Amino acid sequence: xxxxxxxxxxxxxxxxxxxxxxxxxxxxxxxxxxxxxxxxxxxxxxxxxxxxxxxxxxxxxxxxxxxxxxxxxxxxxxxxxxxxxxxxxxxxxxxxxxxxxxxxxxxxxxxxxxxxxxxxxxxxxxxxxxxxxxxxxxxxxxxxxxxxxxxxxxxxxxxxxxxxxxxxxxxxxxxxxxxxxxxxxxxxxxxxxxxxxxxxxxxxxxxxxxxxxxxxxxxxxxxxxxxxxxxxxxxxxxxxxxxxxxxxxxxxxxxxxxxxxxxxxxxxxxxxxxxxxxxxxxxxxxxxxxxxxxxxxxxxxxxxxxxxxxxxxxxxxxxxxxxxxxxxxxxxxxxxxxxxxxxxxxxxxxxxxxxxxxxxxxxxxxxxxxxxxxxxxxxxxxxxxxxxxxxxxxxxxxxxxxxxxxxxxxxxxxxxxxxxxxxxxxxxxxxxxxxxxxxxxxxxxxxxxxxxxxxxxxxxxxxxxxxxxx
Amino acid sequence: xxxxxxxxxxxxxxxxxxxxxxxxxxxxxxxxxxxxxxxxxxxxxxxxxxxxxxxxxxxxxxxxxxxxxxxxxxxxxxxxxxxxxxxxxxxxxxxxxxxxxxxxxxxxxxxxxxxxxxxxxxxxxxxxxxxxxxxxxxxxxxxxxxxxxxxxxxxxxxxxxxxxxxxxxxxxxxxxxxxxxxxxxxxxxxxxxxxxxxxxxxxxxxxxxxxxxxxxxxxxxxxxxxxxxxxxxxxxxxxxxxxxxxxxxxxxxxxxxxxxxxxxxxxxxxxxxxxxxxxxxxxxxxxxxxxxxxxxxxxxxxxxxxxxxxxxxxxxxxxxxxxxxxxxxxxxxxxxxxxxxxxxxxxxxxxxxxxxxxxxxxxxxxxxxxxxxxxxxxxxxxxxxxxxxxxxxxxxxxxxxxxxxxxxxxxxxxxxxxxxxxxxxxxxxxxxxxxxxxxxxxxxxxxxxxxxxxxxxxxxxxxxxxxxxxxxxxxxxxxxxxxxxxxxx
Numbered sequence: 001x002x003x004x005x006x007x008x009x010x011x012x013x014x015x016x017x018x019x020x021x022x023x024x025x026x027x028x029x030x031x032x033x034x035x036x037x038x039x040x041x042x043x044x045x046x047x048x049x050x051x052x053x054x055x056x057x058x059x060x061x062x063x064x065x066x067x068x069x070x071x072x073x074x075x076x077x078x079x080x081x082x083x084x085x086x087x088x089x090x091x092x093x094x095x096x097x098x099x100x101x102x103x104x105x106x107x108x109x110x111x112x113x114x115x116x117x118x119x120x121x122x123x124x125x126x127x128x129x130x131x132x133x134x135x136x137x138x139x140x141x142x143x144x145x146x147x148x149x150x151x152x153x154x155x156x157x158x159x160x161x162x163x164x165x166x167x168x169x170x171x172x173x174x175x176x177x178x179x180x181x182x183x184x185x186x187x188x189x190x191x192x193x194x195x196x197x198x199x200x201x202x203x204x205x206x207x208x209x210x211x212x213x214x215x216x217x218x219x220x221x222x223x224x225x226x227x228x229x230x231x232x233x234x235x236x237x238x239x240x241x242x243x244x245x246x247x248x249x250x251x252x253x254x255x256x257x258x259x260x261x262x263x264x265x266x267x268x269x270x271x272x273x274x275x276x277x278x279x280x281x282x283x284x285x286x287x288x289x290x291x292x293x294x295x296x297x298x299x300x301x302x303x304x305x306x307x308x309x310x311x312x313x314x315x316x317x318x319x320x321x322x323x324x325x326x327x328x329x330x331x332x333x334x335x336x337x338x339x340x341x342x343x344x345x346x347x348x349x350x351x352x353x354x355x356x357x358x359x360x361x362x363x364x365x366x367x368x369x370x371x372x373x374x375x376x377x378x379x380x381x382x383x384x385x386x387x388x389x390x391x392x393x394x395x396x397x398x399x400x401x402x403x404x405x406x407x408x409x410x411x412x413x414x415x416x417x418x419x420x421x422x423x424x425x426x427x428x429x430x431x432x433x434x435x436x437x438x439x440x441x442x443x444x445x446x447x448x449x450x451x452x453x454x455x456x457x458x459x460x461x462x463x464x465x466x467x468x469x470x
Numbered sequence: 471x472x473x474x475x476x477x478x479x480x481x482x483x484x485x486x487x488x489x490x491x492x493x494x495x496x497x498x499x500x501x502x503x504x505x506x507x508x509x510x511x512x513x514x515x516x517x518x519x520x521x522x523x524x525x526x527x528x529x530x531x532x533x534x535x536x537x538x539x540x541x542x543x544x545x546x547x548x549x550x551x552x553x554x555x556x557x558x559x560x561x562x563x564x565x566x567x568x569x570x571x572x573x574x575x576x577x578x579x580x581x582x583x584x585x586x587x588x589x590x591x592x593x594x595x596x597x598x599x600x601x602x603x604x605x606x607x608x609x610x611x612x613x614x615x616x617x618x619x620x621x622x623x624x625x626x627x628x629x630x631x632x633x634x635x636x637x638x639x640x641x642x643x644x645x646x647x648x649x650x651x652x653x654x655x656x657x658x659x660x661x662x663x664x665x666x667x668x669x670x671x672x673x674x675x676x677x678x679x680x681x682x683x684x685x686x687x688x689x690x691x692x693x694x695x696x697x698x699x700x701x702x703x704x705x706x707x708x709x710x711x712x713x714x715x716x717x718x719x720x721x722x723x724x725x726x727x728x729x730x731x732x733x734x735x736x737x738x739x740x741x742x743x744x745x746x747x748x749x750x751x752x753x754x755x756x757x758x759x760x761x762x763x764x765x766x767x768x769x770x771x772x773x774x775x776x777x778x779x780x781x782x783x784x785x786x787x788x789x790x791x792x793x794x795x796x797x798x799x800x801x802x803x804x805x806x807x808x809x810x811x812x813x814x815x816x817x818x819x820x821x822x823x824x825x826x827x828x829x830x831x832x833x834x835x836x837x838x839x840x841x842x843x844x845x846x847x848x849x850x851x852x853x854x855x856x857x858x859x860x861x862x863x864x865x866x867x868x869x870x871x872x873x874x875x876x877x878x879x880x881x882x883x884x885x886x887x888x889x890x891x892x893x894x895x896x897x898x899x900x901x902x903x904x905x906x907x908x909x910x911x912x913x914x915x916x917x918x919x920x921x922x923x924x925x926x927x928x929x930x931x932x933x934x935x936x937x938x939x940x941x942x943x944x945x946x947x948x949x950x951x952x953x954x955x956x957x958x959x
Contacts, residue, residue, distance in 0.1 A: 008676045012634040017706075017707060017710070017712055018706065021710045022710070022714075025714050025717065029722065031715075032722075032726070034724070036729050039729075039733060040729060040732075041932075043732065043733065043736070044864070045833070047738075047739040047741075047742075050738065050742050051739050051741035051742050051745070053744045054741070054749075055741070055745045057745065057749065058745045058746070058749035058752065059752075061752075061753070062752060063756075065941065067747070067752065067755075069752075070748050072741060072744075074741065086581050086587070087579075087586045087587060089582055090559070090577070090579040090583055090586040091579055091580055092580050094741050105580075106575045106576070106580070107575075107739075107740055107741055108559075108577060108579070108580040109558075110559040110577070111559055111560055111574070111577040111579075111580060112739070112820065113732075113737065113858055114556035114559050114560050114853045115728060115731075115825065115826045115829055115853050116728055116729075116732065117556045117559035117560075118555070118556060118724075118728070118842065118843075118846070118852070118853065119724035119725045119727075119728050119833070119839070119936075120725060121725060121729060122721075122722065122725040122729060124728060126721075130721065131717055134717075136711070138710075138713070142703055144893075189542075191750070223655035224605075229714065237487065237488075238487045241487055241488060241491040241607075242491070244491065244495075244603075244607070245491050245494060245495050248495050248499070248600060249498075251496065252499070252591055252600070253499065253502065253591075255587075256587035256589070256590060256591055257502065258504070258585060258588075259585060259587070260506050260509070262584075263584075263585070264509070265601045268582070270517045270520065270521070271576065271581050271891075272517065272520060272524060275521065275523065276524035276525075276527070276528060277570035279528060280531070282529070283531065290498065293900050294900065294901060296899075296900045297897075297899065298897050298898040298899075299897065307897055307898040308898070310898070311898050311900075313729055340582070341582075344584060345584050346926060348584060349587075353587065358588065361588070362587075365587070371587075372583050372584060372587070372719075375583055375793060375825075417687075448497065
């Protein structure tokens with residue numbers, strides 16, 4: 001019996017004008033999102049490569065490693081970022097590596113090119129979240145009360161159909177009717193990276209698949225909710241309005257309100273306050289060191305190189321001491337801010353998860369590594385790189401700090417000094433977390449989406465059992 | 471007759487569930503957005519004030535005017551409560567150094583990324599996306615719905631002119647949409663007053679203009695709904711057509727236009743320009759060192775043939791002049807680097823402007839973008855904000871360093887560098903002068919962000935407003951034309 005109902009629902013939807021129009025729109029959008037995303041990714045890769053090359057080129061012709069200043073590393077773009085952009089355009093994507101100073105990412109895409117921030121990018125997550133949910137409502141808002149209004153509900157139940165199979169058939173039927181055809185543009189979209197020459201590794205394919213799966217779960221949750229509202233309301237026009245209001249709440253109001261409530265509940269010190277206390281402390285330390293330097297007297301009667309060597313060792317030792325004090329101080333401040341931020345995030349996102357739309361966003365961005373974690377990851381990787389950079393520089397220059405000496409040689413034969421080879425610098429390889437880790441991070445949200453499905457359907461189901469079909 | 475029809479339409483609306491739903495959603499959204507906007511603005515303001523104060527303190531702890539480095543902050547403007555624009559995307563401050571180019575960094579979204587996940591909703595967004603949807607909902611079945619229910623035929627058994635009828639439809643639904651809007655907006659304005667948001671007369675007039683613009687925009691969607699409804703037989707079809715046009719206009723065209731412009735008119739990344747600037751400055755510093763070396767050699771040559779005592783005396787006599795010479799050479803290098811950076815950024819700015827012009831021209835195909843661009847121009851929170859701010863900071867940079875140079879002449883401070891000398895007699899000696907006197911920052915120029923005047927702002931929003939009027943006229947004309955040949959049966 002249930003098969004018949006599913007089939008009936010399926011044919012009814014597929015035969016309707018509503019379906020033809022929305023299918024055409026969705027297909028166009030999904031393919032456009034894939035195409036635009038991939039093209040955008042390619043442009044990002046070009047920019048990334050050009051920035052990296054220029055960053056090395058600027059060091060060409062320098063005579064001393066000590067002159068290297070403002071050496072930058074860049075966060076490499078990944079194809080999934082362009083499909084689910086998350087916060088990838090908001091976070092800083094480059095970090096200047098210096099030996100002493102603290103690292104901070106800057107150069108966010110939206111900050112550098114605000115023209116893109118005005119309307120944002122078209123991505124897959126956006127299409128699923130806004131457009132598909134709207135279509136889910138459109139297809140299911142009258143699934144029960146509409147049939148009643150037209151009198152077909154009574155007709156259907158003149159046959160010996162159990163109510164439970166009817167409602168389940170409705171859900172499955174409308175889901176299959178919309179999702180199966182939708183898979184065509186999605187699959188074409190998935191082929192696009194291959195056609196356009198963008199490589200995804202196995203983990204990325206898996207994650208892309210999971211993004212699409214969570215999109216479908218989100219869609220079916222909206223479908224179940226629409227059926228539920230349709231069972232709970234008398235007239236289809238009112239169920240549509242109710243759903244529209246819910247849609248606005250779920251997509252626009254709840255997520256934002258949740259984050260704002262969390263911001264009010266948990267106080268996080270501003271970056272300026274942190275920066276100010278850090279720089280005051282650092283200045284204090286430097287002043288103390290200057291006294292030490294002022295009092296420096298090297299052992300005389302040695303040859304020049306030995307004296308220089310001795311002095312450098314002295315400078316290194318005070319630098320190391322200062323740096324470790326400063327690092328400890330900064331780390332404490334940073335950790336405090338980070339912890340508060342974490343509490344704030346957890347609270348905000350926890351509240352936001354009341355809305356399936358927010359849950360979907362969190363799942364998709366976790367999978368595409370465009371969630372907040374990416375910012376931290378980049379900084380961690382940069383810190384690791386900084387260590388390698390420091391070691392390299394110490395080896396090359398003999399000094400630990402980044403201070404630059406103006407060497408003026410008087411009465412010496414100025415021999416031609418060979419330029420440094422920027423290629424010797426250690427390269428920065430960004431190691432993203434393993435695909436498994438991302439999948440694991442997204443699991444709670446995917447699970448929650450599943451629960452939304454079950455709850456909405458269960459409500460619709462039990463209500464329908466006592467529904468007056470006349 | 472017209473009055474009766476409008477009344478009928480309005481009564482129909484207000485009694486229906488559509489009105490209640492719109493009212494509820496509007497009230498919650500508008501009040502929430504204004505409240506959040508206010509809270510947010512106050513937080514931004516507090517952050518700004520603290521930052522400026524801390525910076526001032528830091529300045530007062532500095533020892534020398536010669537190596538002055540500070541940060542300037544962009545002051546938040548209350549218009550961001552209603553029209554956020556890019557104000558949270560672009561940086562809040564720029565580092566100010568003698569030779570460092572001005573560049574806004576540290577955007578709110580990059581620092582407190584948790585807010586970037588779902589972004590903010592402002593009044594501008596609510597009108598652009600939500601209210602337009604409601605407008606469609608109000609009129610998608612205004613003609614064909616009446617035909618379906620058979621009331622259309624009935625009405626035209628009376629002596630009603632078609633034009634009167636469609637005008638009454640339009641006026642009735644317009645009132646029905648505006649009433650649920652006006653009440654929460656007025657309440658929102660009350661909130662603004664209660665929270666004492668510092669709005670000047672200028673702000674109020676801009677806010678008023680923005681609200682007028684929003685009404686114009688919603689009216690366009692009402693007219694569009696009417697037009698499609700008069701062109702189609704069935705209300706379900708007209709709803710779908712309208713939904714698709716809504717998605718296209720509010721969501722797809724603007725995004726696609728900007729992305730296309732990014733592709734068609736590419737702009738090098740900031741990082742690339744920075745690298746080129748770094749490269750230039752490295753070469754300049756190299757030159758500086760060479761000059762210093764040459765100068766030192768020349769000085770050494772001047773002392774040729776002197777006895778050791780004479781040399782020491784000569785050195786002591788000339789030390790100050792030499793230092794000044796060195797410093798002058800450094801300053802001129804710094805000025806050159808600054809000019810070069812400014813030029814490079816200007817070139818980048820030009821490319822960016824070209825890209826923006828293309829992006830906006832393409833996006834204006836959609837009335838929604840025209841609306842958004844016009845309102846951002848009104849609020850001064852569009853892409854121009856960054857440009858304007860950076861120009862203002864550049865001017866401030868010049869006046870600050872002029873001031874610093876003047877002060878330095880009056881009360882020279884020592885250099886913060888460390889002098890290391892090696893000679894065969896004393897071995898390696900260092901001197902790191904310990905300044906105890908900090909600089910006196912009284913009378914130092916302060917950075918004040920200049921906002922464009924209302925007339926300027928109106929001028930820049932004119933194109934888009936005109937375009938919106940044109941779109942509205944087209945939709946209205948289409949509606950009247952379609953209805954004049956509509957089959958009433």
